[in-house]
Amino acid sequence: MLRYLLIVVINTLCLSLAGQPSYPVFQSKADSVKYATLQNLINSYFTPARNLEPRDQRTLDSLLTKHAELRSRIIGYKTTYLKHPDFIDYSELENGNTSPERIVKLSYTKKSRKLPAVITRCTSLTKLEILNSSITKLPARLRKLKKLQTVYVYNNSAKLKLARNTTITGLLIRGTEGRFIPTSFKKLTALDSLDLSKNIGLNRFPDVSRNKQLRKLLLIENRITLTDLKASKTNPALRELYLQRNAIGNVPATVGRFTGLQKLLFNYNPITEVDQAIGQLKNLEEISFYQNDLTEIPAGIFNLKNLRVIDLYFNQIEKIPPDLGNLTNLQILYLSNNRITSLPETIGQLKNLQELYLHNNRLSYLPEQTKELRQLQVLRINDNLFTTFPEPVLALTQLENLDLSGNTLRQFPLELQHFSKLKILVLINNHWENPADMELVCKTLASQGTIIHQ
Known part of the structure; x- marks a missing residue:
């Protein structure tokens, strides 16, 4: 299926991790044309000579709404990747300007379907970068490069196959259509890191069960x-799984099969449901x-007794169940930007908690048991509904960062002058x-180096 690229000026041009421009890719040509037309119309409202009238503002609002709707149809971004400055360009090898055995990092930028055999003479090669090419296979002859550990593939415009290799430990594929990405990586038997981020239209979970x-x-x-995601695709050896910015609405039970996971990130997904099997991790x-x-906080989370960090920023959570107290190893708890009206008394059981973020909620009090959080160093309760100073805070003498702003507090406690840390x-x-x-109090604290915003 053809993909169509569109270069636009406002709110579409972004930067890759290397600071290189990226452009949105749409599934259909019709969407690309609509998007380009809208973009030009929107741009016309931001010329220096134009003063917006009320009717102009209404028209602009309508255009921006349509613009946002079309953006939801973007299937990926195409980035113009450039050679890494620390890598030697293949042309230096091809022209004989650099001896093969001295090359440690090599960048191949030719538009070809095969990697040239001369690369295997680079016996010191540890990293190979393939940019804007049409390579169809990472060939078996790469096995001759005993020091080769990492391969980077950017913007490859052909289906890539993998030959058996026992030395490559890291593989990155980026800017490539999902249909061109290998479905299995079992032939890379030493692989310990696989990065398939920022590809185009990639909607299937890779089979990593044999790695x-x-x-x-x-x-x-x-x-x-x-x-x-079927059970046959999972891998209990995996330690870290990064799924940010995808289209996940429900977290299925099969995620619970990654039993070795230590880190799992779902940031920026439209998730509404999480299967209880997540409690198997x-x-x-x-x-x-x-x-x-x-x-609500997914129920299975409360079975994860080894959790150190939970981030639930920017959801629509209203209630925190007493089961929160089960997570006695928790060190950092992010609950800000929700709709929380109260905390359970069991919060006092989180004896190892060091950072607690509660800002931008609907809290008007803290339970008495909050004073048991003796290891707490950061407490942010700003932008809530407190009218009286929460007394439990006065027992938290290890605090290093305390934010009380954006409430309607009236009585300032003298006890804060003893917070020496x-x-x-x-x-x-x-x-x-x-x-x-x-x-x-502020004068006393300032004399010991406390930064105060009042």
């Missing part, structure tokens, strides 16, 4: 849904549902009624 050495799998910014230490569509204190946008006490 027993694989520890890290990156699938960031694709169109993966996990609906095709007993080794998990970090999980993130940053900016998903959850209305406090490095940052934020007080702005409250209704303090005892400014003399506040000034006294």
